[in-house]
Amino acid sequence: MNRNEFMNKAEExxxxxxxxxxxxxxxxxxxYLYDTNGKEYLDFGxxxxxxxxxxxxxxxxxxxxxxxxKIIHTSNLFYHEPLLPAxxxxxxxxGMDRVFFTNSGAEAIEGALKTAKKxxxxxxxxxxxxxxxxxxxxxxxxVGAVSVTGTSEYRQPFYPLMDGARFADFNDIKSVEDQIxxxxxxxxxxxVQGEGGVTPASKEFIKGLRKLCDQxxxxxxxxxxxxxxxxxxxxxxxxxxxxxxxxxxxxKALGGGVPVGAFLVTEKVAANSLEPGDHGSTYGGNPLxxxxxxxxxxxxxxxxxxxxxxxxxxxxxxxxDSFTEKYSFIRGHRGMGFMQGLIVDKSIxxxxxxxxxxxxxxxxxSAEGNLxxxxxxxxxxxxxxxxxEEKLNKVFAAI
Ligand SMILES: Cc1ncc(COP(=O)(O)O)c(C=O)c1O
Numbered sequence: 001m002n003r004n005e006f007m008n009k010a011e012e013x014x015x016x017x018x019x020x021x022x023x024x025x026x027x028x029x030x031x032y033l034y035d036t037n038g039k040e041y042l043d044f045g046x047x048x049x050x051x052x053x054x055x056x057x058x059x060x061x062x063x064x065x066x067x068x069x070k071i072i073h074t075s076n077l078f079y080h081e082p083l084l085p086a087x088x089x090x091x092x093x094x095g096m097d098r099v100f101f102t103n104s105g106a107e108a109i110e111g112a113l114k115t116a117k118k119x120x121x122x123x124x125x126x127x128x129x130x131x132x133x134x135x136x137x138x139x140x141x142x143v144g145a146v147s148v149t150g151t152s153e154y155r156q157p158f159y160p161l162m163d164g165a166r167f168a169d170f171n172d173i174k175s176v177e178d179q180i181x182x183x184x185x186x187x188x189x190x191x192v193q194g195e196g197g198v199t200p201a202s203k204e205f206i207k208g209l210r211k212l213c214d215q216x217x218x219x220x221x222x223x224x225x226x227x228x229x230x231x232x233x234x235x236x237x238x239x240x241x242x243x244x245x246x247x248x249x250x251x252k253a254l255g256g257g258v259p260v261g262a263f264l265v266t267e268k269v270a271a272n273s274l275e276p277g278d279h280g281s282t283y284g285g286n287p288l289x290x291x292x293x294x295x296x297x298x299x300x301x302x303x304x305x306x307x308x309x310x311x312x313x314x315x316x317x318x319x320x321d322s323f324t325e326k327y328s329f330i331r332g333h334r335g336m337g338f339m340q341g342l343i344v345d346k347s348i349x350x351x352x353x354x355x356x357x358x359x360x361x362x363x364x365x366s367a368e369g370n371l372x373x374x375x376x377x378x379x380x381x382x383x384x385x386x387x388x389e390e391k392l393n394k395v396f397a398a399i
Contacts, residue, residue, distance in 0.1 A: 028055025101285025
C-alpha cells in the first residue's frame, strides 16, 4: 500500500479531529524519525515535548521490556514493584510531598482541579469553588481542562462547561487580583505557556501569584506538563522562580513516550483534600507506566539533560536571532531553554512552513499567534542545531 492509500484508508475509520501531516512514520533513532519510505527527518517536535531522550533508547527499552515480561497491569487495588521508586523519584525531583499518577496531562489537570475544590470544601464548605485561569492558556481537552483553557474556540462548542472558571491576563498580576473574590479556591497557570504562544511567565508574575494565594488561602496550581522535566533547563521550570506551587501537574516527558501523567501536592494540601473514594483510575500509574517514569527520571537526571539544555540554549537562540536578522517575515522569538517560538508575520501561514520543513526532512510544530514552535529532544547537540539551521534556511529562502 502506498502512502496516500494508507492515509486515505486510515481516514475512513478515524474521527476527523486532526489535520495530520502527510507522513507515515515507521521508526525513530536518537533525534531522527524515519518514514515508511526510509526518508530521514530531524526531530524538533519530540512528539509534542514527550521524547526527551529521543527514540529507541536501549536502556529505556530494556527497562520496559523487562517490566512487560513481569507484569503490565494490576489496578490500584494493590501495590506493585515500580510504584515505590516512581513515587519516590517524582516527589524528590519536584520537591512536592505526594503524587497521584494519571494516564495523560488532561487527567492530571482534572485531578488538580478536584483537589483544589476539595481543599476549599473541607475548609469552607460549599460555594468556594471558582478557579482563576489565564487567557491563551492550554490545559487539555477533557471537560474540566477545557473549562480552564483560555481559548474560547476550544470551549464554546461544549458549553455548559465546569462552572466557576474565570479568566485573567497572563503576566498581569493586577488582572488576576481583580478576579479574586470570596468564592475563589485556586489559580491555575502554565509556568511557560505552550500552545498559547510559547510565553514564559515573568518572575514578578509567578512570585505575585504565590503572594496572592498565601494572602487569600487559595491554592496555586502550576501546569508544567509541557515545560517541565528539564525542558527549560531545570527539572521543573518553577525552580527558576524561587517559589513552590501547592499543586503541580506533569505528563509528556515524564514517561519518555508511555502515556502517563501526574499531579503532585504539598503535605498541607494532601492532609486537607482528597480522601479514599474521592478519586481513582483503573490504569493510572500501572506497572508498565511507572517503570517508564522511573527510567525516564534516571535518564534525564543521570545523563544531565537539563544541563545540556542550559549549555546549548544560547546557541539555539543565536540561530533564531540569525533568522530574525535575515528574513523580514520573521518577527523575533521568545521562549525558555528547549521550548522556543519563532514569530512569523501573519501574512505567511505557519502551516505551509511546517509542510515545507517536512519536505526538507525537519519536524517542527506550530503555536497560537502564527509561531513556529521548537521542542527538540533534550539530547539535541550542536550538530543537530546546525542541521536545523541549514534546513530552515532553505525553507525560508524559498518564501
Ligand atoms: C501545558 C499543557 N497542559 C495540559 C496538556 C494536556 O495534556 P494531554 O494532551 O496529555 O492530555 C498539554 C498538552 O499539550 C499541555 O501542553
